[in-house]
Amino acid sequence: MAKLTTKFKSLKKTTKVDFATYLGVIAVFIVVTVLQNGGMLNRKTLGLLVPICCYMSMAVSLNLTVGILGELSLGHAGFMSVGAFSGVIVSQSLLTAVPNAPVRLAIAMVVGAIFAAIVGLLVGTPVLRLQGDYLAIVTLAFGEIIADLINCLLVGYDASGLHILFNVSGTKTIDDLGLDATGYAIIKGAQGATGTKTIAGLTAGFILVMVTLIIVLNLTRSRAGRAIMAIRDNPIAAQSVGLNLTKYKLMAFVTSAALAGAAGALYGLNYSSLQSVKFNFNTSILVLVFVVLGGLGNIWGSLLSAAALTILPEALRQFADYRMLVYAIVLIFVMLATNNPQFKAFFAKLLPRRHSAEEKEV
Amino acid sequence: MEFLSYLISGISLGSVYAIIALGYTMVYGIAKMLNFAHGDVIMVGGYISFCAMFYLGLPNIVAVLLAVVVCTVLGIVIERLAYKPLRSAPSLAVLITAIGVSYFLQNSALLIWKAAARVYPPVVEGTASLFGGQLSISYISLLTIAVCVVIMLALTTFVNKSKMGKAMRACSEDKAAAQLMGINVNATISATFAIGSALAAIAGVLLCSFNTSLMPTTGSMPGIKAFTAAVFGGIGSIPGAFLGGLLLGIIEALAKAYISTTLANAIVFAVLIVVLLVKPAGLLGRYVPEKV
Numbered sequence: 001m002a003k004l005t006t007k008f009k010s011l012k013k014t015t016k017v018d019f020a021t022y023l024g025v026i027a028v029f030i031v032v033t034v035l036q037n038g039g040m041l042n043r044k045t046l047g048l049l050v051p052i053c054c055y056m057s058m059a060v061s062l063n064l065t066v067g068i069l070g071e072l073s074l075g076h077a078g079f080m081s082v083g084a085f086s087g088v089i090v091s092q093s094l095l096t097a098v099p100n101a102p103v104r105l106a107i108a109m110v111v112g113a114i115f116a117a118i119v120g121l122l123v124g125t126p127v128l129r130l131q132g133d134y135l136a137i138v139t140l141a142f143g144e145i146i147a148d149l150i151n152c153l154l155v156g157y158d159a160s161g162l163h164i165l166f167n168v169s170g171t172k173t174i175d176d177l178g179l180d181a182t183g184y185a186i187i188k189g190a191q192g193a194t195g196t197k198t199i200a201g202l203t204a205g206f207i208l209v210m211v212t213l214i215i216v217l218n219l220t221r222s223r224a225g226r227a228i229m230a231i232r233d234n235p236i237a238a239q240s241v242g243l244n245l246t247k248y249k250l251m252a253f254v255t256s257a258a259l260a261g262a263a264g265a266l267y268g269l270n271y272s273s274l275q276s277v278k279f280n281f282n283t284s285i286l287v288l289v290f291v292v293l294g295g296l297g298n299i300w301g302s303l304l305s306a307a308a309l310t311i312l313p314e315a316l317r318q319f320a321d322y323r324m325l326v327y328a329i330v331l332i333f334v335m336l337a338t339n340n341p342q343f344k345a346f347f348a349k350l351l352p353r354r355h356s357a358e359e360k361e362v
Numbered sequence: 363m364e365f366l367s368y369l370i371s372g373i374s375l376g377s378v379y380a381i382i383a384l385g386y387t388m389v390y391g392i393a394k395m396l397n398f399a400h401g402d403v404i405m406v407g408g409y410i411s412f413c414a415m416f417y418l419g420l421p422n423i424v425a426v427l428l429a430v431v432v433c434t435v436l437g438i439v440i441e442r443l444a445y446k447p448l449r450s451a452p453s454l455a456v457l458i459t460a461i462g463v464s465y466f467l468q469n470s471a472l473l474i475w476k477a478a479a480r481v482y483p484p485v486v487e488g489t490a491s492l493f494g495g496q497l498s499i500s501y502i503s504l505l506t507i508a509v510c511v512v513i514m515l516a517l518t519t520f521v522n523k524s525k526m527g528k529a530m531r532a533c534s535e536d537k538a539a540a541q542l543m544g545i546n547v548n549a550t551i552s553a554t555f556a557i558g559s560a561l562a563a564i565a566g567v568l569l570c571s572f573n574t575s576l577m578p579t580t581g582s583m584p585g586i587k588a589f590t591a592a593v594f595g596g597i598g599s600i601p602g603a604f605l606g607g608l609l610l611g612i613i614e615a616l617a618k619a620y621i622s623t624t625l626a627n628a629i630v631f632a633v634l635i636v637v638l639l640v641k642p643a644g645l646l647g648r649y650v651p652e653k654v
Binding site for chain 1: 455457466469582597625642643
């Protein structure tokens with residue numbers, strides 16, 4: 001035991017934080033599962049569990065781009081959208097081939113991640129040459145393009161396989177796919193995916209969050225992760241010591257996109273109907289808010305704020321119409337409180353030690 | 363003839379984008395922040411003019427002036443309460459605050475004016491008929507284009523000739539040096555927000571007249587597109603915002619007419635991406651290489 005303690009003490013601070021994050025997620029999962037099995041959660045809370053897991057994973061993956069790579073992305077929901085719809089298509093096509101729901105879900109999430117990664121690579125390769133706010137606007141534009149493209153998509157499945165039609169003129173309907181008698185529609189253009197078999201569950205959500213954490217934390221603490229952070233802190237200096245900017249930027253960006261895709265697939269398979277409008281600019285912003293409020297580059301902060309800010313609007317239901325107003329005011333106030341020099345000095349007086357520790361980290 | 367009418371509707375839509383984009387570009391040029399609440403100031407301008415016309419029964423021109431005054435004050439108040447305390451904060455913190463302000467305005471509008479869309483009759487009615495009735499242009503389109511040209515000329519003169527304009531240019535170049543030369547940087551930034559918000563009010567009236575409808579989310583999408591237009595033309599550049607807005611409007615109108623209604627936005631954004639890849643600082647933006 002004493003040996004273990006000394007071993008634990010000799011660990012680096014970041015390693016300790018990482019282990020604490022894993023343990024925290026596992027503990028919360030166990031508590032929630034016990035509560036769920038004991039029937040102590042109402043239906044509304046149960047309905048929130050999978051979205052919370054998805055948003056946690058989204059927040060951690062966006063933190064990789066914004067906090068660790070230091071590039072502002074305003075189109076993260078676009079990758080989620082790609083993952084969600086490709087996941088839904090895969091899952092619905094494999095209904096008979098793979099009757100086992102968890103296996104099908106796993107396949108759908110992997111495929112969602114792969115598609116999102118491909119799109120991430122396509123978008124990232126040209127776009128990561130841009131800097132700062134220009135990168136932000138291009139990712140924003142990309143998110144809107146994805147939403148529009150999916151609005152034009154008609155997909156159906158029958159005995160002869162997948163039927164995909166791109167409805168550019170806006171005049172085609174699901175009948176134009178020419179499905180046979182056994183066929184069914186998967187995505188109906190602007191109506192989105194309908195009649196999806198919902199197979200997502202809390203366990204899948206937990207696994208998603210854990211996999212996301214393992215990938216992001218290990219990447220961050222690796223040689224590549226240090227290279228990525230060096231590029232964030234000073235691209236010119238990083239380049240001068242021989243780091244390949246494009247390679248490491250793409251590595252972070254594509255990983256982030258793939259994780260968002262997996263989260264999207266889980267999210268898509270949690271609802272029987274899903275429109276691409278769900279993944280518009282506002283969703284990207286929502287996830288960005290999670291990341292910034294949780295702290296840039298701070299992984300457990302992202303987890304916490306994603307969970308808290310998904311629950312907050314629901315908890316404020318009793319204020320009905322005022323809840324989003326309260327949310328906006330809380331958002332502005334938190335930003336002022338954490339970034340204004342006067343506010344900071346005020347908090348520093350209250351908590352002198354913590355403040356100095358924070359300063360050092362910066 | 364058909365093409366001409368699409369082109370004119372594109373130019374007038376583009377003029378609205380240009381007016382909004384001017385607000386974005388001026389604020390960005392000086393405060394180096396993406397003011398996401400700008401689109402919602404447009405919406406407030408729309409509602410104020412709507413209420414002034416229909417509940418107070420004021421003449422249209424007075425209603426528009428009232429909207430301009432209210433939005434100007436609103437812009438200054440937002441700047442003072444939400445952005446000024448964050449002058450030295452990282453840009454991402456300011457961005458999130460701007461998003462907070464945007465949510466705040468949208469949800470306040472939702473509470474005050476409710477979610478249902480209102481029918482907004484154009485401030486100027488009627489259409490002009492040209493070429494023996496083959497081409498009809500609504501007066502509001504003509505007015506929009508005229509207003510845009512006037513604003514563009516006035517703003518260029520103001521920024522290039524007036525003392526305040528000079529101060530603005532100095533601040534956008536180097537805030538610290540401007541301060542050393544005795545320029546009141548805070549007052550200059552407030553003035554920029556005031557001008558941007560006044561323009562947003564005018565854009566709000568024109569946009570609502572163009573769409574003939576008004577709801578609390580009216581400003582978001584045009585806001586995003588105008589922002590795109592500002593980047594397209596080169597953010598921080600006034601002629602750039604004008605050019606970007608016009609081009610965006612024309613591309614959107616022509617894409618809607620000839621390619622696909624559902625894909626019009628996607629096409630607009632795709633053109634933006636292509637332009638940025640070829641000219642990373644926008645059409646008229648200056649590319650400033652980083653010095654080591």
